[in-house]
Amino acid sequence: MSFCSSSSLVPPPTSLSLNLDMNMTTAACCVPSSSSSYSYPLRRLPSPSYPKPRRCSPSPFPSLRAFVFVPPATNPLGLSLRVRAVAASAESVSGFDEMLYGTRRKYYLLGGKGGVGKTSSAASLAVKFANSGHPTLVVSTDPAHSLSDSFAQDLTGGTLVPVEGVDYPLFALEINPEKAREEFRDATQKNGGTGVKDFMDGMGLGYLVEQLGELKLGELLDTPPPGLDEAIAISKVMQFLESQEYSMFTRIVFDTAPTGHTLRLLSLPDFLDASIGKILKLKQKISSATSAIKSVFGQEENRQDAADKLERLRERMLKVRELFRDTDSTEFVIVTIPTVMAVSESSRLRASLKKENVPVKRLIVNQMLPPSASDCKFCAMKRKDQMRAIDMIRNDPELSSLSLIEAPLVDVEIRGVPALKFMGDIIWK
Numbered sequence: 465m466s467f468c469s470s471s472s473l474v475p476p477p478t479s480l481s482l483n484l485d486m487n488m489t490t491a492a493c494c495v496p497s498s499s500s501s502y503s504y505p506l507r508r509l510p511s512p513s514y515p516k517p518r519r520c521s522p523s524p525f526p527s528l529r530a531f532v533f534v535p536p537a538t539n540p541l542g543l544s545l546r547v548r549a550v551a552a553s554a555e556s557v558s559g560f561d562e563m564l565y566g567t568r569r570k571y572y573l574l575g576g577k578g579g580v581g582k583t584s585s586a587a588s589l590a591v592k593f594a595n596s597g598h599p600t601l602v603v604s605t606d607p608a609h610s611l612s613d614s615f616a617q618d619l620t621g622g623t624l625v626p627v628e629g630v631d632y633p634l635f636a637l638e639i640n641p642e643k644a645r646e647e648f649r650d651a652t653q654k655n656g657g658t659g660v661k662d663f664m665d666g667m668g669l670g671y672l673v674e675q676l677g678e679l680k681l682g683e684l685l686d687t688p689p690p691g692l693d694e695a696i697a698i699s700k701v702m703q704f705l706e707s708q709e710y711s712m713f714t715r716i717v718f719d720t721a722p723t724g725h726t727l728r729l730l731s732l733p734d735f736l737d738a739s740i741g742k743i744l745k746l747k748q749k750i751s752s753a754t755s756a757i758k759s760v761f762g763q764e765e766n767r768q769d770a771a772d773k774l775e776r777l778r779e780r781m782l783k784v785r786e787l788f789r790d791t792d793s794t795e796f797v798i799v800t801i802p803t804v805m806a807v808s809e810s811s812r813l814r815a816s817l818k819k820e821n822v823p824v825k826r827l828i829v830n831q832m833l834p835p836s837a838s839d840c841k842f843c844a845m846k847r848k849d850q851m852r853a854i855d856m857i858r859n860d861p862e863l864s865s866l867s868l869i870e871a872p873l874v875d876v877e878i879r880g881v882p883a884l885k886f887m888g889d890i891i892w893k
């Protein structure tokens with residue numbers, strides 16, 4: 465006899481319950497969030513020397529390899545055991561097991577050339593994480609947001625919006641730089657510049673205005689420089705690190721803007737760090753000139769306060785920089801399509817990321833045509849062309865070392881959670 469008992473899911477990693485059958489040679493796993501159950505043989509009978517990790521084999525469901533942590537048997541026959549599922553199947557392509565593993569927060573930034581499928585890949589990854597038990601946040605830093613289109617839900621507004629249709633918490637955040645710029649212009653026009661601070665405070669960037677007087681950031685932002693979107697995104701990243709509001713999320717997926725913007729986003733902390741360094745030096749030089757200090761840091765600030773704040777800001781920037789370069793918590797996934805142009809751009813992107821020491825392990829090649837089974841000449845030619853691009857990737861010094869994840873071109877538009885789940889099950893396994 466085998467049966468599945470419900471158990472409260474301990475998110476994450478996904479918790480399963482396991483019940484051994486009476487003769488203790490097979491067991492059934494069930495995922496509390498669904499009614500499906502899976503039977504599989506145990507390699508060895510439970511021994512008295514528990515706890516011991518064991519592997520569910522074969523996997524109870526396609527993308528999960530359950531490591532079975534067997535606590536002391538709860539009854540004399542040892543019938544009730546608990547299982548913790550932490551990873552994916554051995555035949556995994558994308559190495560999703562590794563991405564899923566652990567409760568420590570991880571950040572995934574998906575980026576690449578425009579239109580290659582960044583949003584679809586990011587959204588499908590977020591759905592997959594959430595359905596695997598990770599409270600997940602998907603953030604768009606692309607000024608031309610398409611998360612709402614991709615999920616077929618209204619996720620606009622610049623705040624956390626819950627995504628419907630997934631098993632576990634998934635929230636989306638579309639950072640809206642255009643709206644931010646408009647508000648900024650209004651604020652500066654109405655208040656002759658005094659509204660700048662309020663506006664920037666709202667964006668979590670107030671300290672920049674206060675403290676980066678020397679950079680004249682306010683003036684720069686009045687006519688938005690190319691880095692504004694990235695600055696806003698960075699400020700949100702800082703909030704992730706510091707704010708309680710975001711502490712529940714164990715996976716954060718970024719749908720980034722096309723390549724150029726992304727690179728600026730990554731280099732901005734360095735830029736600001738260097739700028740702060742300049743300001744601190746400047747402050748030292750003119751420390752005796754009180755009036756000059758006041759004009760830089762504002763009337764109420766005393767010098768020590770200003771210097772402390774700058775130091776704190778610098779620390780925050782260093783945190784962001786570390787975050788982007790932390791192999792344990794952050795990964796940049798490059799998305800491309802099998803064309804010479806897209807592969808060339810991906811190669812340049814990888815080179816730039818390498819220079820910035822940003823960890824990259826995976827390359828998604830999206831929109832692959834299946835081998836042609838018909839007389840369709842166009843399909844056969846196209847496929848041949850795509851295979852040439854794949855060869856190019858395999859021989860590219862920047863890309864050849866990455867795990868290649870091929871995602872097929874599907875015959876329907878990928879919109880809405882069921883479609884994203886479908887896509888996610890193909891890519892992330």
Ligand SMILES: Nc1ncnc2c1ncn2[C@@H]1O[C@H](COP(=O)(O)OP(=O)(O)OP(=O)(O)O)[C@@H](O)[C@H]1O
Pocket residue numbers: 577578579580581582583584585606608610722830831832871872873874875876877878879
């Ligand atoms: N594998 C696929 N099969 C079929 N359609 C796809 C596939 N991947 C993406 N698409 C479709 O291609 C279009 C562009 O995809 P998506 O928005 O994900 O790209 P993007 O790189 O984020 O674009 P942008 O740079 O404009 O933000 C969408 O209509 C999406 O549904």
